[in-house]
Amino acid sequence: MEEERVPISTSNGTASIEYTKSNFEVHNFATEIAETPVHFQVLKMDNSVFLWIGSGTDPTFSDLGMALNSSCDRLPLFTRLMGSNTDMTSLNIACRLSKKLERAVYVSYNLPSDRLILPAVEKRLQEEVTAHPEKFGSI
Template identity: 45%
Template sequence: MTDSLLIFINDKDNMQLSNMFVSLLSRYDNLPLCTRLLGSFTEEEISKAIACRLSKKLNKTVFVSCNVEEDRTLLVTVEKRIYDEIKGRPEMF
């Protein structure tokens, strides 16, 4: 897992790993490839969207598991916090 990133987003009261997506860059397309590693096909694909955006931005393989309530405001806040961490501590990413 050299040059990759794992992001686990969860409620503090409900620690679970119910889905996970991986996204990686392809030399054949500008858009990252993204696929489900865990979870059912009926689950919301928020993890997929976050993984694809981060993979493209960071130019590396990204694993994302997002297990929180489906709330647009919360998800925008979570994603903003991830980007703030990337800007604040780029050596960690």
């Protein structure tokens, strides 16, 4: 796609807006766990990754955690940006991915954190990271 310039008027003369190609890349995949459709959406940005994990039947955005590597410690730094302070699921996933991908990772985990669903979700996520590392920014 060729870059487009659109002239606009300003009080001091004219200016132009330059459209550029987005650096964001979206990758979607899904699985079914215990008869529940689980959807994953990855938004790869320049130096970070956003991962949304949720139900295909009831998509919500009620949780957000992030982690990034630190030069001062082996473990990533992490914080909750939105959601319950009692559920560490998104933070744990963000920390593991941040360490593996060597970039900031934002995770929104919007499923029950039970012993059946969570291990299957993490297994499916690891399979996808291994199969398509370029979608997560690790190549």
